[in-house]
Amino acid sequence: MNFQDFLFYFFSGILVLSALGVITLRNPVYAALLLVLAFFSSAGIWLLLEAEFLAITLVLVYVGAVMVLFLFVVMMLDINLEQLREGFWKWFPFGALLSLVLAIEIGMVLMGKQFNLDNMPAPQPHGADYSNTKELGRLIYTEYVYAFELAAVILLVAMVAAIALTLRYRTDKRSPDPSKQVTVKREDRLRIISIPSESKE
């Protein structure tokens, strides 16, 4: 066992344990925090696979933004576990189906020999000066440009749809217009009048 193997088992161990914690812990805040840990450990494994761009992007996007909002929501919820459990048996078949699909997929990866994995040559390890990011950038803007643009458009549509769904037009609200506020001059608001002093009776 060399150092790289040690790192792999270290990250995988933490990943499996924290992923187990995510689905077993009662406290949703703990579960969300363990999911963060799981993301971190998988980023570590990706780094070992020389996929530094994906690893750092995983941390940046999922840990830095998505999970923050997740945690934000989970902390604000007053979660009643009894209420959550009610629908368990109703949704059980659907959940079981999903886990079955997941198990088959994992099995297909693990039993690569049966699916002719040997036809794919093992990727060459690259030196420290090889820039994974540059290569990825070159590929998505040349070879996969249509797929990439399509994905971007789908994301944009999803974003617009999410905003449109949550937007409520209210006629009874009064909101300030900051661009008008900052252009206000003293003359618009202030009137100086000189009142002649009155003599005492």
Add this chain to the structure above:
Amino acid sequence: MDYTQQLFEQIFGSEWGMTVFILAKNLFYIFVIVVPLLLAVAYLTFAERKIIAYMQIRVGPNRVTFFGIPWLRGWGQPIADAVKAIMKEIIIPTGANKFLFLLAPILTIAPALAAWAVVPFSPELVLADINAGLLYILAMTSLGVYGVIIAGWASNSKYAFLGSMRSAAQLVSYELAMGFALVCVLMMAESLNLGDIVKGQQGDSLLNWYLIPLFPMFLVYFISGVAETNRAPFDVAEGESEIVAGFHVDYSGMAFTVFFLAEYANMILVATLTSIMFLGGWLPPLNIAPFNLIPGIVWLLMKIAFMLFFFLWFRATFPRYRYDQIMRLGWKIFIPITLIWIVLLGILLQLPESSKELFPLNLWFK
């Protein structure tokens, strides 16, 4: 170095000796970076108190000294403050989640220190010269928010919770503008490596620095940096006039001090990154005799000090933003500006070679 390496290989065997040697070497380098950094943090608090005091026509701390030396009066203040903080009791509120309550300050300071791994102090002086340095910095700075959110939740207090909610929303909003501003930098430098970004600004004078072609991005980045560090005028997460002290209202002693240290370490980090990406890092302002004889790290430190002064100046000058004004500035002003600048820069980069040779463009687009 070779001798030490052989020593390690004798102790741990040839297979593990090299690994342990590299680990020990990096640990030593981390120590070399973190200890001066923490000292700088301590004296930044002193500088802040002094500078703001002079701006408000006061004197600031002028009592604590070393060994009774009169002209060092005030300079012992940060050390005295640190001793005081260590001596104080850490009170854990009754309803608090003890584990997360104590984890939160650690989660705040760890990313603030971890980001220093890729910062180049001079062409050779960098701990980890990785290709995706800029991405790493973005990832690390985006982690600081966890400490704040967890602190607010674990304190089991409404004021703390409100503070952490404000901070979470603010940090997520300003991260976008910050990221887009950095996209412009990497478009200019054609690299994510911080060392290469500085080398891209090399030239005869300070006209080559990215400050000039990317001036709006410099402003966006620096202001977003002030917002990311929760400093005045963006310190609604603390907002002492509304929510007492925000997310760290229930913290005391060293637990509070760690939050404080993290805030100042983050300030120094933002100042350093601004100097590296827009002010030419270790490069001298003029590449002629008296300037380029001074070592690069001195120039970098001077630029960092210059940017840090702005942080303190802002705090003494501006009143706190209203919450809706913060959100407006982030989403409706900074993000459109950065998006327009990215498109403009893309067009400039695609100009034909002959027009790039013309005077101002040939400085930056080589």
